[in-house]
Amino acid sequence: MEDFVKVTDIFGCDVFNDSVMQERLPKKVYKELKKTIEEGKELSMEVADVVAHEMKEWAIEKGATHYSHWFQPLTGVTAEKHDAFITAPMENGKVLMSFSGKELIKGEPDASSFPSGGLRATFEARGYTTWDCTSPAFVRHDAAGGTLCIPTAFCSYTGEALDQKTPLLRSMEAVNTQALRLIRLFGNHTSKKVTPSVGAEQEYFLIDKEKFKQRKDLVYTGRTLFGAMPPKGQEMDDHYLGTIRQRVSAYMKEVNEECWKLGVSAKTQHNEVAPAQHELAPIYAPVNIAADHNQIMMRILKKVASRQGMRCLLHEKPFAGVNGSGKHNNWSLTTDDGINLLDPGKTPHENVQFLLVLTCILKAVDEHADLLRESAADVGNDQRLGGHEAPPAVISVFLGEQLEDVLDQLISTGTATHSKSGEKMNTGVSTLPDFMKDATDRNRTSPFAFTGNKFEFRMVGSRDSISSCNVVLNTIAAEAFKEACDRLESAEDLELAVHDLIKEYATDHQRIVFSGNGYAPEWEAEAKRRGLPILPSMVDAIPALTTEKSIKLFENFRVFTRTELESRAEIQYEIYAKAINIEAKTMIDIVTKQIIPAVIRYTTVLADSINSVKAAGITDVSVQADLLKKTSKLLKTTNSAMNKLGKLVSQVESYPEGRERAVFFREKIVPAMDELRKPVDELEMIVDKEMWPMPSYGDLIFEV
Numbered sequence: 001m002e003d004f005v006k007v008t009d010i011f012g013c014d015v016f017n018d019s020v021m022q023e024r025l026p027k028k029v030y031k032e033l034k035k036t037i038e039e040g041k042e043l044s045m046e047v048a049d050v051v052a053h054e055m056k057e058w059a060i061e062k063g064a065t066h067y068s069h070w071f072q073p074l075t076g077v078t079a080e081k082h083d084a085f086i087t088a089p090m091e092n093g094k095v096l097m098s099f100s101g102k103e104l105i106k107g108e109p110d111a112s113s114f115p116s117g118g119l120r121a122t123f124e125a126r127g128y129t130t131w132d133c134t135s136p137a138f139v140r141h142d143a144a145g146g147t148l149c150i151p152t153a154f155c156s157y158t159g160e161a162l163d164q165k166t167p168l169l170r171s172m173e174a175v176n177t178q179a180l181r182l183i184r185l186f187g188n189h190t191s192k193k194v195t196p197s198v199g200a201e202q203e204y205f206l207i208d209k210e211k212f213k214q215r216k217d218l219v220y221t222g223r224t225l226f227g228a229m230p231p232k233g234q235e236m237d238d239h240y241l242g243t244i245r246q247r248v249s250a251y252m253k254e255v256n257e258e259c260w261k262l263g264v265s266a267k268t269q270h271n272e273v274a275p276a277q278h279e280l281a282p283i284y285a286p287v288n289i290a291a292d293h294n295q296i297m298m299r300i301l302k303k304v305a306s307r308q309g310m311r312c313l314l315h316e317k318p319f320a321g322v323n324g325s326g327k328h329n330n331w332s333l334t335t336d337d338g339i340n341l342l343d344p345g346k347t348p349h350e351n352v353q354f355l356l357v358l359t360c361i362l363k364a365v366d367e368h369a370d371l372l373r374e375s376a377a378d379v380g381n382d383q384r385l386g387g388h389e390a391p392p393a394v395i396s397v398f399l400g401e402q403l404e405d406v407l408d409q410l411i412s413t414g415t416a417t418h419s420k421s422g423e424k425m426n427t428g429v430s431t432l433p434d435f436m437k438d439a440t441d442r443n444r445t446s447p448f449a450f451t452g453n454k455f456e457f458r459m460v461g462s463r464d465s466i467s468s469c470n471v472v473l474n475t476i477a478a479e480a481f482k483e484a485c486d487r488l489e490s491a492e493d494l495e496l497a498v499h500d501l502i503k504e505y506a507t508d509h510q511r512i513v514f515s516g517n518g519y520a521p522e523w524e525a526e527a528k529r530r531g532l533p534i535l536p537s538m539v540d541a542i543p544a545l546t547t548e549k550s551i552k553l554f555e556n557f558r559v560f561t562r563t564e565l566e567s568r569a570e571i572q573y574e575i576y577a578k579a580i581n582i583e584a585k586t587m588i589d590i591v592t593k594q595i596i597p598a599v600i601r602y603t604t605v606l607a608d609s610i611n612s613v614k615a616a617g618i619t620d621v622s623v624q625a626d627l628l629k630k631t632s633k634l635l636k637t638t639n640s641a642m643n644k645l646g647k648l649v650s651q652v653e654s655y656p657e658g659r660e661r662a663v664f665f666r667e668k669i670v671p672a673m674d675e676l677r678k679p680v681d682e683l684e685m686i687v688d689k690e691m692w693p694m695p696s697y698g699d700l701i702f703e704v
């Protein structure tokens with residue numbers, strides 16, 4: 001029991017959280033800072049100086065030598081630049097450790113190497129990071145020693161957002177303002193703030209590090225570009241929630257402890273559907289903190305894996321043929337005094353405020369389905385969405401039997417008189433206790449499902465930041481609440497007006513509700529009939545960012561300006577083109593240097609065998625001869641598919657950067673990559689395993 005840890009002792013021990021602040025800051029300073037955190041009051045430099053000093057003292061006690069503004073540029077990963085606390089040496093040759101309020105509040109990283117989508121020419125390199133005091137600072141320990149990480153937002157010299165966090169914070173303000181208006185209508189004058197809360201369930205794969213290193217595709221692109229299915233896949237469903245193997249348990253233990261120390265409330269862990277696939281979910285938190293925590297969690301997942309001789313794959317589809325990984329984004333709206341606006345209560349038909357919130361969200365999702373789809377667009381996610389395991393690339397909402405029935409009553413008769421309730425669960429075994437069933441079963445195939453008191457957006461990719469989708473959710477909810485309040489605040493008979501509005505929204509936006517099987521091919525045809533946007537790939541989804549509808553939405557709520565949206569679209573196209581380019585080049589590299597030489601060796605062995613068997617006087621060498629013929633044929637197909645891909649890749653530069661180039665990748669290069677993969681995977685099935693130049697799927701996912 002030597003490495004026994006008490007969770008309550010370590011939880012948050014490396015976080016400059018509220019209790020540390022209360023303990024270490026002078027009362028007045030603490031109060032001022034709380035006002036900034038809770039009410040958004042501007043922070044004075046005097047207060048910042050005191051906070052910085054105490055933060056530094058605390059961090060040094062925790063072993064920190066450096067501080068870093070930690071931010072989330074549009075690369076999809078976090079960025080940081082480390083500065084030591086030391087000052088210039090004094091006359092006696094010694095140094096002091098210092099950290100000022102100015103250094104806490106503002107950083108100035110050279111921004112020219114981060115994607116800006118034309119927002120900032122490289123010669124205008126100035127970018128600023130600004131402290132987001134609503135997300136606590138923490139000390140991170142790794143090979144570089146201890147670093148005080150200060151969560152920050154990242155903007156250009158002219159104030160445009162260059163990161164994921166700035167728009168997220170803006171969208172939180174937007175939805176707060178409008179949701180407060182809405183609850184005031186219903187007589188709530190006590191709640192002061194409405195905050196979107198999010199719990200992001202993180203899926204990942206774990207594989208052996210040595211095997212990982214032998215796969216150049218995994219090393220360069222995060223996913224396998226070749227690989228035949230082993231005889232066994234996930235069809236036995238024996239991995240999902242199965243007993244966790246010792247090696248993986250030890251890993252999860254360390255991941256949890258690292259998360260807890262940084263205040264990340266890692267809670268639920270289990271094996272997922274695919275072999276070698278797992279999941280970790282924290283307890284939900286305000287969305288900006290949830291987004292930061294998810295980044296911290298992803299980093300810990302990778303770091304601990306590496307330390308334990310494994311690799312954690314966060315790619316959306318590391319292996320074809322088995323499930324990919326996503327990040328389920330559970331979203332709700334909660335007041336500062338603990339009221340969840342998405343809680344229907346036992347009798348939703350009587351809960352008018354809930355029904356209004358719900359129908360507003362239906363309207364929001366229906367009107368901006370394209371944007372919500374775009375928010376989950378990610379190169380890796382193109383491999384996952386629409387597969388037989390992940391939500392389709394079409395947005396719809398699952399409400400469940402109970403709520404659908406309430407809305408149906410409203411639509412058909414104008415009033416909802418009852419709510420279906422869960423029945424008593426009877427297992428038929430007298431020793432098992434009876435309990436009440438939920439009013440509704442689950443639907444695993446829906447991209448946006450109501451799950452009791454929250455919506456679960458299941459499209460987000462496992463590697464992606466959760467910021468984008470929550471920016472969209474918060475802003476479209478804000479817009480729907482605003483339109484409802486604009487109408488209701490001026491109504492003569494509020495009760496009647498609310499009732500009519502709920503009915504109107506439920507009727508007008510019924511088409512977005514779908515409770516059938518989202519994986520079924522018929523759904524796409526049905527969705528088309530309903531006029532829902534069908535955007536299979538990232539390239540199809542990106543234009544949603546810059547429609548007039550979207551610009552109006554985001555400008556109205558000051559979440560993005562037109563320029564910011566245009567730049568983001570530009571960046572998305574670039575990211576897509578660059579990622580596929582790397583994949584295509586990696587394929588060519590692997591085929592040229594590994595596959596073709598290995599197959600040639602194998603054909604030589606076959607030919608030699610034919611000759612020596614014949615020389616030994618045996619005339620029937622048909623088995624070897626057939627195999628040789630088959631292999632040579634596939635080798636030829638491989639070679640010409642590779643030449644074709646190579647030729648296409650060499651044409652890339654002739655397409656202007658941005659949409660045109662991305663479309664070329666999507667329409668020409670991606671199919672050519674598929675064409676190259678096919679014969680190679682077939683070869684893998686027939687070539688001697690000893691001669692195949694890399695570990696197989698079986699080696700990778702069944703032998704962790």
Ligand code: ADP
Nearest residue numbers: 197198199200281282283284330331332451454
């Ligand atoms: P489910 O079984 O529906 O997936 P879980 O309890 O496992 O639900 O929760 C999944 C995630 O949703 C967790 O991260 C959890 O903290 C989060 N969650 C639970 N309730 C809420 C809520 N009201 N708002 C946002 N997230 C929530």
Ligand code: MG
Nearest residue numbers: 201328330456
């Ligand atoms: Mg869930």
